[in-house]
Amino acid sequence: MKQLLVVMLEVPMTNLDDLERTILSEARVCIEPTAADEARVFKRLALGLGGAVTISAIVVPRHSALARLQRWLVARRAVALSCALLGVGFGAGFVVGQHSQRTGMSSPAPTVEMREVEEPGVLAATPAVEAPNQDSTAVRAPEVSPAALGSASGAPAQRRAQGSESESNGSPLAASDPIGDELALLKRAERAIRAQNSLLALGLLRELDQRFPRGKLLDERAAARVMAECQQQTPDLARRTGEAYLRGAKSGVYHERVRRLCGIAESTSNSKGVSAEKDSVGAETNPESRRLR
């Protein structure tokens, strides 16, 4: 009986009928990540973890599907280019014919007129050929600088909306809102601090340092770093870290939280000569502080 139970428990949950299995397997394929997804997230991790992992650890494999797609795009580009040239040829012929009729000339038009027609034709055809070709991230990925990568990773909604393979370093969406990106990362760090996930917070702050060394939210970043460090350190060290921050920080907005998270009582900070705001809540008496410790 016991053996039967063990066998039952070891049986994978796959006894579905064909239709269910088909739907599930197709759905699973649909949410499968690409090699570019893997490489992109790893790069962000490498940035966030500050060298604890190396980017070279993930070599972007050339997916066979990706290679097929590239071959298809190349073939499609060749066809489109041929069509464009044919169109230009016909267009040029038409213009030459019109010109000949107007001027009564029987000879072909001068070369200069053909160029005038040819260039707009080629330009008009170019976007149609170039537009779908946005899948070169996997190939170019190792050469992306942290700054360029950062600006892309900070706008996930916009970037993801272009599809897994469509991340482009030159995308105007990726580099359009550096303050928004900085703020989004800082908010994530803030949430990580609230969840007492100080390593994640510090990783995100490190990513901020690398991507936005001269950002607009440096004071906020410094305060967040102190709070995250205080969560990691021993009470004594945390108190010292917090006091050092309080001595140096101009703004008092974060003083109360830093005091709470770093375990600094109001009287302590005052005795150190810190210009503290009206904050009567000390860390030792604060229930939140006790919970977070």
Add this chain to the structure above:
Amino acid sequence: MKDPAEADTDQVAVTQALCNLPNSPTAAPASFESLYREHFAFVWRSLRGLGVKLASLDDATQDVFVVVHRQLNGFEQRSAPRTWIFAIAYNTASNYRRRESRKGGLVPMDPAIPSGAPDPEGELNRARAWDFVNQFLDGLDESKRAVFVLTQLEGMKATDVAEALGVPVNTVYSRIHHVRLSFREAIARRDAGGSHDQPR
């Protein structure tokens, strides 16, 4: 009503508790890179299955592996790495879903079919299949959703699922039975031309 910060802390505590589940002591210690390479796709799919929107998927996956990196030294190999990582992904997905529901804003549509796909018909079928499964999953509560994702999409054993979710095996079987019935009913309704509304 629970304070969000407190809920986050609870999630971390649950993750930490799940990390110390007993399991095979024979597993060899793995490096972070090898864990990442081996389990990235699993984490990505699981997060999708657990309801993380495509727009947040990079962030959520990064968060999962940052926690994996942080806790790797303390991971005692008593549970399978996949089980351990799923527990982290489960909590991360819960946080993201909660945040997204609080935000309540418009979420960009998933690009179901990438432009220039080599097999548009196949892509369309797969996108429809995922759309159907996703709608079905949205109708399940969080625990049943996790059971469905792990057993039906990932093909994990009930014992492993029980371990990952910290529930008895019998509970997992009961949930499997329920979600399968619901899934069959949903397929029957779809084939009969009905709506995609799913029962809880």
